[in-house]
Amino acid sequence: MLWGVSFDATPLSGVVVEFLKTARRFAARGHRVHLDLGYDIKADKGAFFRPYRDEARLLPEWVTLDRVERVGEIRGYDREFVERVLREAVQDGDTALRPEIDRVAGELADRIVATWERLGVTMVMVENGTLPENIAYAEALYRAIARYGARHRLGRFVFWRDHDLMWQSEPAKYGTFPYPGVPAPRNSPHLHYFALHEEAKSRTLEWVPELANIDVLPNSFAIAPARIDERNAAFRRDHGIPEDVPLLARITRIIPQKRIDRDLHLLALLPDAWLFVAGDTRETPTEHARLVDLATRLGVRGRVVFGGWLTPYDTVVPGRYSVRDLLAHATVVSFLTSYDYESYGNPVSEAIASGTPYVTSGYELYDVVYGSFLAPVLDIRARDLPDAAFAREVAELITDEGKRAEVVRANAELGQARFGARVADDLVDRLYPPPMGAATRLSVVLPVYNEAANLPEVLRSLHDQRDGDAPLDKGRYEVVLVDNNSTDDTVAVARAFAAAHPDLALQVIHEPEQGVSCARRAGMDFAAARSRNRPESDPGERFYLVSADADCRVDPHWLSELFAAMESSKAAIGVCDYYYNENHFTGRPRLWDAIQRTLRCRAVTFALFGGFPDGKGFAVERDAYERAGGIEIFYQLQDGKFVNHLSDDWDFGIKVASGGDAITYAPRSRVEINPRRVDHAIDEVIAGRAYGSDGIIVMRDIRPSAPAVPADLTEVEAQQAWEFSIKDFTPKNTILPVLLTPALLEDDAVIAFFGADLAARLARRITEIRHEMRVVDFTPIHAYKTPSYRLYFEFADELFACLRRHVGADIGHPPPLPPCLADVPAERFAEFVRYYCEDRESGEAHNYFGNGGVF
Structure with missing residues (x-):
């Protein structure tokens, strides 16, 4: 209620x-x-x-x-x-x-x-x-x-x-x-x-x-052109306005602070136009009388309609015209208001949302609310009333159809991002998320970007999950689809699926920051918060956040097997078995040999160490997720811009494991990997560049427009593919687990895998390396470079002021920031300085500081 x-x-x-x-x-x-x-x-x-x-x-x-x-x-x-x-x-x-x-x-x-x-x-x-x-x-x-x-x-x-x-x-x-x-x-x-x-x-x-x-939370509007339809077609006729004249619309209270006199003076400079004032003339009768007298003196009374109160923009009341009906007929919206009266300026938003150009005064908060939108702006601090120059701008907006179309397009695009209905809906859903069913134990988080074509099959595979020979109880799990700025029909497809399958709870949320890492975090945070408000849930009952991938397919028992493994092991993370469909590689035996050798290695080490989570499919117990601080987003430089580091899933697993929590392997919880990367980017894959280069780990979006032409690797290419695959696999899957948890080297199964001598030597060397990498003083070069670089950026202006004061004015001011830092928000500057200075793989920070010395 x-x-x-x-x-x-x-x-x-x-x-x-x-x-x-x-x-x-x-x-x-x-x-x-x-x-x-x-x-x-x-x-x-x-x-x-x-x-x-x-x-x-x-x-x-x-x-x-x-x-x-x-x-x-x-x-x-x-x-x-x-x-x-x-x-x-x-x-x-x-x-x-x-x-x-x-x-x-x-x-x-x-x-x-x-x-x-x-x-x-x-x-x-x-x-x-x-x-x-x-x-x-x-x-x-x-x-x-x-x-x-x-x-x-x-x-x-x-x-x-x-x-x-x-x-x-x-x-x-x-x-x-x-x-x-x-x-x-x-x-x-x-x-x-x-x-x-x-x-x-x-x-x-x-x-x-x-x-x-x-x-x-800005006032929100559905961005959609206002159209003349059967219901409002008679608007002009009913108000005595000719059908073929330009119509200025002013939506306002009729009070002195709204400065409707400016609209009348503008109308006097536009001899062919009419003005419709939508407002209650009874609110301040003296102001209405003053405006009527002014219109008469300016010779425009016959072209002004005081049309009375219209129902608000987003309403439909039988027998009444609305503001949106007026805008369907208007040529331009006017908002020539006082400088210091407005707290927002809704008529401007209504114009933008309806696809109507507008003109405005430069009131105090105009740039705060509407900066960057396209419109003639009357500088009321320089001139109180519209002059001939301003009237020419307005006339051009009325008569130049090309300019009008460009203004409407640009304003609608920006309006969608600033105050479109989704902006408000996303914030409300984040702060007041929809309730979760009392029996729900798992939230499947599905990040998506332009997956309209794949989504029906993905959602169907999630809907049709099995538990033994029976369907998996739909009350036990839900799906949280995180739209990451899709420009296709992804969201519409998801909502249509939800409407057609009401037995499965499907939540759709939006994550504005681009990147699968951000989308996965948003979905897991959303689900974790809601899970704590389940009615009458057992406080001792474990709840699981589950990651899925929109371009992969899960097996029918994927979720029930993963749930069973997590419940029996009481582990913090459950890792699935990821596989390729062998039939897809018929006719490519060398490529398949390189793939299946890697998969066999993984089956052994995952069974031994538990593996590490992959976004294609893993579960994390909610309390462990929150103890670890959730998914952490790391940033890196690519082409001079900050982008998400792709390995958020692995990084998260490392964080959980290093905190002492266990990871379990669920070999019967299976996910089929989409082969489009090996089909359409095989040259990058076999050269070890499938996820970028130069220390930049990103995923290239591969969406083939035509089917792949199957071709096997040469023997040389197959060997190259295997070498890169095993070089990638070995450090992450055999060394990293014991580096994070050295006590594993005392486990009988691990000793048996490495051999007693190697296990002992690994244990000693890990102890040495962990000790060496502690900062014990500021002598080692890499120990002091990163913190000194960070402090420079954070205190540069003050440091140079000291130098100018004690050395001389010719010291000047700090050199320009690296371009990648120039547009970073002030409140996040220190955070991105850290990423920049610690980004040793690319060497950008070293290059900025002369890379070790100049003179």
Whole structure:
């Protein structure tokens, strides 16, 4: 049960629309959704204590309008009290009302908790609760959250989003920084805050520096062109607008701060255009009258339509036109607003989402929210009203179809990345993940990138898993598909499969940072977090995170055999058996000989040491995963740019093994390797370059457009292939296990494998090497180079300032950074400096520092 509360006291405002977009995610998961419109909270909308009338018809059928019970019975709590508190406690800073505020807040909190108890609330969404229109109610809400969350052990069950804050909207109304009369955001195990953009987050943290749980969640929109259809075709005719004229659209409240006068002056410079103003003319009648008079004086009154209130962009109300209907007919959207009034600028997002060009004033937060989008921008700090030059820019946007198309294309692409619906959905799913079934014991994580063609077969093999002679219980496992920026129909294919196979839980999430390592980590973190919230699960029961590969095929008993091996061994990691289908290599005996020799070696060492995980198929027990810190992403340089190090699966296994946890081999849990690499990149494979060169370990994306032409290796090529294969295999599979866990050399089976003498000498040499590689002083060259290079980058400006001060001004400033570091975010600079300086294989850092000496 989700309880929503809007502090806006308006039935279908932008605040409520954003609530509906987010709440829809939870409704799809089975949450009942109740919404309090805030009529008993905000005093200036003329609805205080007013019963609901026909507001429900404006909302989707899955929303139930509700309100906190018996609020009207609280002594002294009325519109006058709320207005007085805002005036005296917030604006003037008077503390005399504090005892009365505390009393009212306490009684309100009691009623909020009683309402939530009656409904069985498990999730709360607060919209615009920090803006101090009613601090007694805000304080009551905080008290109710603390009591109710602790009583029901709900964890972080409150989603608190602030659309407007004191410094963004009517700043003189809410006192001065640091707003002593305002209930500030607070750290709580039950709350997560959301700001609309980075500037709002930054200002919030300036106000409350210790606030930990806050993220940026922009207003989101489905990026899709607005079309003229049967429902809205008569829009122009119904409003008296000729069909063939350019139409400027202004979506706004009709108040002085919105500066609609600028639109009228612009219209006077565009003699063929019309202007439609979508806003309630009754909100400020004097402003409406002033604008009508101005339009008359400018000679444009006949080309201006004050069309009244339209339903918000993402809504459909029978018998009413919406903002999106207007944009289907508009040529350009105008947003020539005041400099310091806007906290976001939704009409610009609506224009971008609908495929309509826009023009705007350069208001204070425009670059923060919409930097890099294409549009004519009126510099209102240089000129207050549109001039002829600005009008020419607008006219060009109206008449030049090629330019319009390019603007729409570029803005839609950037809009999809900045505030497309998926951006918000991904953040909500990460912070409030969908629930997991009580019986679920395994989450299969499947990273995917442009796998639409392969995905149906992969998902079918996961769906059709067996346990002995019967199907594997679908309640025991789920699939977490991690889309890694696919540009094909991968996500649509996955959702269609999920809809057609409701018996298997299939979660689809998105990982924006490119790389299979990042996608695997995102999926495992997502599954691990959700697994801890399974209802009525046994605390002593082990839970497993399982890695799968979208271009491989798992055998029918893959999952049940892996589960059985993990349960019986109680190991931290379970490693599968990976194989090629021998029939695929018919006619290529030399190639098959090199492959099967390697596979035979692996079967022996995996049985002896347990092997190391490969992303194609392994399981890790959840607690072991979290003890090891999860999948760690390493970065390396490739062509001057940082890319993910491919071996995250092996690196993870090394981390787990070095921590003393066991790895087990599950030989009957089998995964068939996709042969496309040996089919289509055999020259790279036999030369030891299948995964890059020069210490750069990456996977080239091989997606053949035509079937391979089978051809066997020559004898020379076959020998070369084997030598590279065994050189790769031996250190990793015979030396590395005992290097990480020297105690293995005392195991009877391991001694038998190496022989007693070799095992003893290996043990002594490993002890020596582990000792040598410790940093005991700064004499050895490689011991001091890396830390000194890192410190140089981190303190370069200060070091050079010291040199200038003590040596002379001609010392100057630090040389330019390596290009690969120039675009690294400031908050991650030290991290990437580490990767750069420790990247000894490529030698980039050594080259940057003169590679050992210049003079």
